[in-house]
Every structure is written in C-alpha cells, then in structure tokens.
Amino acid sequence: MEMIEISKAEFEVLEALWCQYPATANEIIDRLNRDKEWHEKTVKTLLNRLVKKQAVGFEKQQRSYLYSPLLERDTYTFTESKHLIERMFSGRISPLVAGFAKRNNLKKQDIEELKSLISKWENDHD
Amino acid sequence: MEMIEISKAEFEVLEALWCQYPATANEIIDRLNRDKEWHEKTVKTLLNRLVKKQAVGFEKQQRSYLYSPLLERDTYTFTESKHLIERMFSGRISPLVAGFAKRNNLKKQDIEELKSLISKWENDHD
C-alpha cells in the first residue's frame, strides 16, 4: 500500500523502463523517442522524480547509472484501475464493462477473453 | 470529443451535482459535506473552475445561481475509463479484469453481471 503518485508523463518513462531493465538513461530516452518526441532533459527530470518517489532505483555503473523499476507494472496498473473503478463505479467492475458494451467498444476477442477469465474464475471458486 | 480535463476534486463536485440538478452552490456544498469536510470556499472555487472548463453551466436565479452539469456522468466516466485502459492495457479490457481476478477482487456478483453483459452482447451481435 505504498501509494506512490505517478503522473502521466512519469508513467510513460516507467513503461520504457519496464520494457527492459536495468537500463541507462540513454537507453530509456531512445526507447521513448521511438514513439514520441521528448527532450533528453525532460526524460532525465522525470527519471529523477521517479527516483525521488521511490518508483525507480539505480546503481552506479561508471559515470552513468543503471535504472530499475521498484514496483511491478502489474501491481501499479492494478492499483490505478482499482482506484478509478472505486471513484467512478463504486468499486464494481461491471459498470465499466457495460459502458464499453453500450458504446460498442467490445470486439469479439474481448468477449472471448472475458468468457475465458470467467470460466477460470468459476473453476477456481469451487 | 471535447476532452475536458477534470481533476479529482472537481470530479467530486460534479458527482454532487449529477446526483440532483439543477442545484445551488449551497445544496452542492451540503451534499459534499455529508461525506467529506470541504470548506465552502473550496467548493465554490471548484465550481468556478468547472464552469470555466464548460463542464458545468448555470442560470441566474435571484442572487444565487442554479448549476447544472454540461456533460453526462456516463459519458465522462466512459471516456476516462477508456483512456486509462488505452494507457495501461493497450486498449484491451480483459487485462484489467484479469488483474482483478488475479488479486481476488471479483465477487460472485461481479461474475454474474459480466456473464449477463456477455450474453446480451452476443445476442446483439447476430
């Protein structure tokens, strides 16, 4: 329950790090610049803030550092989703899915995956 | 696709308004103070910001105003959920549900609701 607050921009940096780590600042910058156009300095700032927030750690490697995430992507995305669902749907997940269904935002594949999740859940719960 | 950015605090004010409108500032303040403890001035500021962002409108009523939301709750929560799901799950909804399942955050009722949504979807799609 560390409840680290991570901004949108910081999250993107974390994504680049989760994708493969440990990684140097430059590697992270390169990964990010494949999609977006962020100034090197900007990324460094975000990395620093993530370190301050204890979302990222590093170990010295000669002149540069090797950064690693201190929280798992899975853990973080779950926590964030849960908060959003608590704030907007009283913690219930189906209203969210219902919104997607209502607006035709579900594809066949989504339905199949959900069905599979449900079977698995039912199997696990006796 | 107006893409109005609404902060967490602003969202709570909107909630109080969605719950019943049109409403005066005082009514909104009273509703909010049933749960939390926000200063009257704070709520007024948030209301003002929502008006500036065109998320809330009002019509003069003697000295005080009658406020009304300019966007539907349903629309807003869908947009927000969609953005989160795009950012963290590449737009796919099942990884989110999977996270809930994995961490034992689904109750029987959730499963039932999901199953019902799925049947409905399948019915609607030929």
Next chain:
DNA sequence: TTTTATGAATTACATATGTAATCTTTAGGT
C-alpha cells in the same frame, strides 16, 4: 595533464490543482 564532452544534479518556469481568504455586489432586513 589540461580540455572537453557527457551524465547527473540543480534550477527554472508556466500551468494545473488543492485549498482558501478577500473583495465586490446586491438582495433583504430594519
């Protein structure tokens, strides 16, 4: 060894956000 270039640390600065206090206007009370 002196210079330089590069990585990290610090500082910058505008806008957003949380949280109010103060100012202005005017409906209501006396």
Next chain:
DNA sequence: ACCTAAAGATTACATATGTAATTCATAAAA
C-alpha cells in the same frame, strides 16, 4: 433609504506537473 450578510468573483499560495536549461563533476580525449 441604509446597512449588512451572503453569493459569486477575484486573488492567494503551496505543491504537482510538463518541459527544459544551466551547473557540476568526472571520465575520456588530446
């Protein structure tokens, strides 16, 4: 008609965030 209290408008101020530029330290080049 005048004063006051309450509603909205404006201003305030600290922290967060997006987006960098500047400074400092030092390994690498000359």
